[in-house]
Amino acid sequence: xxxxxxxxxxxxxxxxxxxxxxxxxxxxxxxxxxxxxxxxxxxxxxxxxxxxxxxxxxxxxxxxxxxxxxxxxxxxxxxxxxxxxxxxxxxxxxxxxxxxxxxxxxxxxxxxxxxxxxxxxxxxxxxxxxxxxxxxxxxxxxxxxxxxxxxxxxxxxxxxxxxxxxxxxxxxxxxxxxxxxxxxxxxxxxxxxxxxxxxxxxxxxxxxxxxxxxxxxxxxxxxxxxxxxxxxxxxxxxxxxxxxxxxxxxxxxxxxxxxxxxxxxxxxxxxxxxxxxxxxxxxxxxxxxxxxxxxxxxxxxxxxxxxxxxxxxxxxxxxxxxxxxxxxxxxxxxxxxxxxxxxxxxxxxxxxxxxxxxxxxxxxxxxxxxxxxxxxxxxxxxxxxxxxxxxxxxxxxxxxxxxxxxxxxxxxxxxxxxxxxxxxxxxxxxxxxxxxxxxxxxxxxxxxxxxxxxxxxxxxxxxxxxxxxxxxxxxxxxxxxxxxxxxxxxxxxxxxxxxxxxxxxxxxxxxxxxxxxxxxxxxxxxxxxxxxxxxxxxxxxxxxxxxxxxxxxxxxxxxxxxxxxxxxxxxxxxxxxxxxxxxxxxxxxxxxxxxxxxxxxxxxxxxxxxxxxxxxxxxxxxxxxxxxxxxxxxxxxxxxxxxxxxxxxxxxxxxxxxxxxxxxxxxxxxxxxxxxxxxxxxxxxxxxxxxxxxxxxxxxxxxxxxxxxxxxxxxxxxxxxxxxxxxxxxxxxxxxxxxxxxxxxxxxxxxxxxxxxxxxxxx
Numbered sequence: 187x188x189x190x191x192x193x194x195x196x197x198x199x200x201x202x203x204x205x206x207x208x209x210x211x212x213x214x215x216x217x218x219x220x221x222x223x224x225x226x227x228x229x230x231x232x233x234x235x236x237x238x239x240x241x242x243x244x245x246x247x248x249x250x251x252x253x254x255x256x257x258x259x260x261x262x263x264x265x266x267x268x269x270x271x272x273x274x275x276x277x278x279x280x281x282x283x284x285x286x287x288x289x290x291x292x293x294x295x296x297x298x299x300x301x302x303x304x305x306x307x308x309x310x311x312x313x314x315x316x317x318x319x320x321x322x323x324x325x326x327x328x329x330x331x332x333x334x335x336x337x338x339x340x341x342x343x344x345x346x347x348x349x350x351x352x353x354x355x356x357x358x359x360x361x362x363x364x365x366x367x368x369x370x371x372x373x374x375x376x377x378x379x380x381x382x383x384x385x386x387x388x389x390x391x392x393x394x395x396x397x398x399x400x401x402x403x404x405x406x407x408x409x410x411x412x413x414x415x416x417x418x419x420x421x422x423x424x425x426x427x428x429x430x431x432x433x434x435x436x437x438x439x440x441x442x443x444x445x446x447x448x449x450x451x452x453x454x455x456x457x458x459x460x461x462x463x464x465x466x467x468x469x470x471x472x473x474x475x476x477x478x479x480x481x482x483x484x485x486x487x488x489x490x491x492x493x494x495x496x497x498x499x500x501x502x503x504x505x506x507x508x509x510x511x512x513x514x515x516x517x518x519x520x521x522x523x524x525x526x527x528x529x530x531x532x533x534x535x536x537x538x539x540x541x542x543x544x545x546x547x548x549x550x551x552x553x554x555x556x557x558x559x560x561x562x563x564x565x566x567x568x569x570x571x572x573x574x575x576x577x578x579x580x581x582x583x584x585x586x587x588x589x590x591x592x593x594x595x596x597x598x599x600x601x602x603x604x605x606x607x608x609x610x611x612x613x614x615x616x617x618x619x620x621x622x623x624x625x626x627x628x629x630x631x632x633x634x635x636x637x638x639x640x641x642x643x644x645x646x647x648x649x650x651x652x653x654x655x656x657x658x659x660x661x662x663x664x665x666x667x668x669x670x671x672x673x674x675x676x677x678x679x680x681x682x683x684x685x686x687x688x689x690x691x692x693x694x695x696x697x698x699x700x701x702x703x704x705x706x707x708x709x710x711x712x713x714x715x716x717x718x719x720x721x722x723x724x725x726x727x728x729x730x731x732x733x734x735x736x737x738x739x740x741x742x743x744x745x746x747x748x749x750x751x752x753x754x755x756x757x758x759x760x761x762x763x764x765x766x767x768x769x770x771x772x773x774x775x776x777x778x779x780x781x782x783x784x785x786x787x788x789x790x791x792x793x794x795x796x797x798x799x800x801x802x803x804x805x806x807x808x809x810x811x812x813x814x815x816x817x818x819x820x821x822x823x824x825x826x827x828x829x830x831x832x833x834x835x836x837x838x839x840x841x842x843x844x845x846x847x848x849x850x851x852x853x854x855x856x857x858x859x860x861x862x863x864x865x866x867x868x869x870x871x872x873x874x875x876x877x878x879x880x881x882x883x884x885x886x887x888x889x890x891x892x893x894x895x896x897x898x899x900x901x902x903x904x905x906x907x908x909x910x911x912x913x914x915x916x917x918x919x920x921x922x923x924x925x926x927x928x929x930x931x932x933x934x935x936x937x938x939x940x941x942x943x944x945x946x947x948x949x
Contacts, residue, residue, distance in 0.1 A: 344380030351381070352389050352801045359779060362386075389797045396792055401482050404473015407792050408486040411457075412494060414466040415508070417799060418459065419501045432507045433499065434460045437468070438770035440519050441476055442778055444787055449474040452791070455487050456773055460511060460764075465773040467795055472788040480525055481592045488592045510596050512603040514765050516610040517744060524604065525591040526584050529744045530560055533582040536604065537751040540567035545740045561739055562747035565727050569754075572599040605755040606748045608762040609771070612706060613675040615745030618667075620699065621678075623737055624691070625664050632737065638690045639664050645686055648932045653677070654851045654924065656844050656943060672768065680707060684892060684903070685928050685939040697894050698736055701729040702749075706762070707901050709752060710944045715761040723753035725895060763945060815918070816840040817872055825868050825913050830879055833871040839878075844924060844946055846870075846880075854927040855880065856902055856942050858920045864888060864906045864927070864940045868913055878918040883910045891939050902942035905930070921948040 355365050365385040372378045382388050398405040415433060422429055437457035444450045453471040458464060469487055477483035494508040513520075517529035520536065527534050532542040542560035570580075576594065578584055597603035627633040634642070643663035650660040659674045661682060670678075678686070683703060688696060705725040708718040715722075726749040733741045752762070759765045780794040781787055819837035826835060839846045846867060847853055853867040857880075869881040885906035891898040898904065902923065923942040930937045 347378070348381065348388060349801065352797075355385065355389060356798055356801045361782060390800055391793050392796045396789060398788070399486065401471055401473070401477045401479070403475055403478065404471055405788055406469060406471040406477075406483065406486070407788060408469040408490075409467050409792075409795065411468050411487070411490050411508070412499060414468065414799075415459075415499055416501060418462075418464065418466070419499075419506075423502065429502065429504065430461075430506065431504075432509070434509050434511045436460060436512050436514060436765060437510060438514055438767055439523055440515060440767075440770065440774060442774045444778065444781065445784070450787065451475070452774075452777065452787070453477060453483070454774070454777065455484075456770055458769060463769065465769050467773075467777070470777075470788070470791060470795075472791075476522065480523055481589065484523070484592050488595055491596060510603070512605050512759055512765060513593075513596075514605050514607045514767050514770070516607055516767070520604060523591060523593045524600075525587075525589055525593075527582065531582075532560055533580060534560070534744055535562055535567075535747060535751075536570070536583070537601065537606070537748070537754070538564075538567040538569050539580050539583075540564040540747070543739075547740070548738070559740060559743065561742040562744060563730075563734060563739065563742045565730055565747075565750050570601050572601050575600055602758050605759060605765050606751055608706075608752065608766045609672050609676075609768055611745050611748050611752070612702075612762075613672045613679065615743075616702070616749060617675050617679045618670070619741070619743070619745070620702075620737075621667055621675075623741075624687075624695075625667060632695075634690055642686060642690060645932055646682065649682060649686070649928055652851050652926070652928050654844075654926050654943065656924070656946065672771070679703060680710070680944065681926050681941050682928065684898075684941075685930055688892075695736060698729065698732055700892060701725050701732075701895055704895055704901065705729065705749075707944060709756050710762045712761040712763070712945050713947070715756050719753040719756050722756075723750070726750055726752060728895075761945070814841070815878065817870060817878070826871060826881060827913060827915050830871045830873065830881070830915060833873040833879070836870040836872065839870050839918075841948055844943075846924060846948070851927070852924070853882075854925040854940065855882075855948070856922045856925050856940075857884070857916050858922050861888075862899075862902070862922070864904055864925060865914075865916065866909065866927075871915070879915045880918055880921060881913050881915050883913055885909055885938075885940075904940045905937065906940050907937045909936075919949055923947050 354360070362385045365388070366383070369381055369383055369385070369388065373381050373383055385391075386393075396407060398407050400406075419429055435457045437455060439453065439455050441451050441453050444452065450472070451474075453476055454467055455469045456465055456467050458466070471477055471483060491508070491510065498505040498507050500506075513523070515523065520526075521528050521534075524536070526536060533539070534542065540562050541564070542562050544558055545561050546558035547556070570583075574580070575583075594600055623632055624634050625639055643665065646661040647663055653660050657673065657677050659671055659677070661678070662670065662674065680703070683699065687699065691699065702725075705722040708722040708725075709715050711718070730742060730746055730750055733746060755765065756762065777791060777795070780798075781790050783790070817836040817839055821835050821837055824835070826833075837848045845852055846855065848867055848869060855865055855867060857863040857865050863884045865880070865882040865884045867880055867882040871879045871881060873879070886908035888904050888906045889899075891903055891905040902925075906927075924946045925940050925942050928939045928941075929935070930939055
């Protein structure tokens, strides 16, 4: 057994990091001895022999001998500099191991000491190393490891780099394994000592045991409403935005499967503050299937909200009221949360007391087929009220278990607060159902011809280059219809449909489609939806009533019937975009993408959400917003009119959440009249007085593209042709809206369908 008193025996193994620290400390100590001594002039002959060649073991011994045996001091020793001294080639490491006094004990060093060791003041004599070419003693691939003080940044700089790197990791969804590898390289090779070695330290990942609530068949974690709102208000304060005196929220609950090969799924409770785009998570459930007990699932959310509603939210010495205005979910999630009859039940409509009618399937062959569905053709049934709902006046509408949902505690008027989600009802529901009939119906009387479907696919794909940058997804072929997303369906219904299908649908089917197109555009327009809601309701009731005559009685499903109640929700909550579930669906997909492995999904998502809140609190939930107008890409190439020759020219104008450009497809605008004009932008000019002008060419011929159920010009949709050859100037304040400009046929014939993009007002 070794002598216990012999503590400083030589280690049999030294890590690479520890060895590097030792070498750096010894060399730094050695060079400092030279800089602090009064050296004699000249360099000994022994030194001359090793200046122009890499240090070998023999050369290192010669250098040590010169230092200890024949010391001389030059008079003019340069001041210490931050020039890098490279020393990590394999040969130089061996040399540096020997450039040390014989009395030096290498075992007296550890990692901490090696980075804080100070040079000795015992010797006043050393050599002048200012004339030595240190590049010969290092590899070109190595980093500066000697003058660490010159590389260590200030605290503010290091903190800024850490925060930027953390934000990049979170926003780019980089794997933690890859981030750890990058951190090791940056810290060990680039010597960025202010960076940690582990992603969890960089992202300040919450540690410790998380609190979960048993909600069979899974677990629930409550993030909290108050904590999220405090972080939200703190962000507003930091950015100089006013703190509201009242916070009104809209919330959503929906299930999202984690994989296709298991029943594992999330059911998060997410909400947004009305007037802002930010979406927050209040709680999240994970299990094999949805929660069995809705009251057990909603209880933490309900309890905290009731407390906030009574006491308010205290922030920065101010008491802020908190209220829930509504809930926007798809039909299955709504029936689960309210504990009412399913949407496909006879009494499934949650807005009126209509009783459904069973319609059997129609067979296309002689074989007998069973099955069918419940339809809701009645458009004149009495509406439910909050009182009748809470009193269970129509008991068949409520779940047979007789349990009252705690969701009723969240709303003053549950019938007004629980809206019909336009995304699931209109885009994914009714409109996708119509497209499926046009393209795939088993009856030849309704289904389009194969050649027509092929032409439509080619036309749609050809229109891609004309679709503005405001739409995330471009048109796809008909064969991809089962995979079309809600945003694609919305684009097709509101903008592409009138021009794409006019040539191929029968006049009856096209006019029926235009009822839906016009009504939804009216209800989506934020400026006029309240004024036009009653007229839009009449159009939708006519659409539902005529559906059975065109597509059969089976067509009037729960979603089709719900169209007659959309206008009622618009009158209470604003335009369709204000309570549609698009923002919530985007958040669900973002949450799903946060998972990197199958194990412990609830723990993963809770910690990922915490990291997101710390580093990208508002970036993940908000679109890019430009306050006012921002001109970019200055140029001098024109075209420009003589009156504006003194102004500065630009190619790009950013505003709010969109942009205008001189290039297709973002170059079309609607100019205020009278009469209103469709103009293609050629240039932007900013004058010295600050006024901004749009230089462009207008279309000479402009008329209605359709006249049923009303003239298209009433919706700011036009048939235009004959582009002027002369440029004109228009004040930016006269621009009403950005437009999408689509050719009426391909190849182009000079005739276009111009449609103002809804809620894309420039001023």
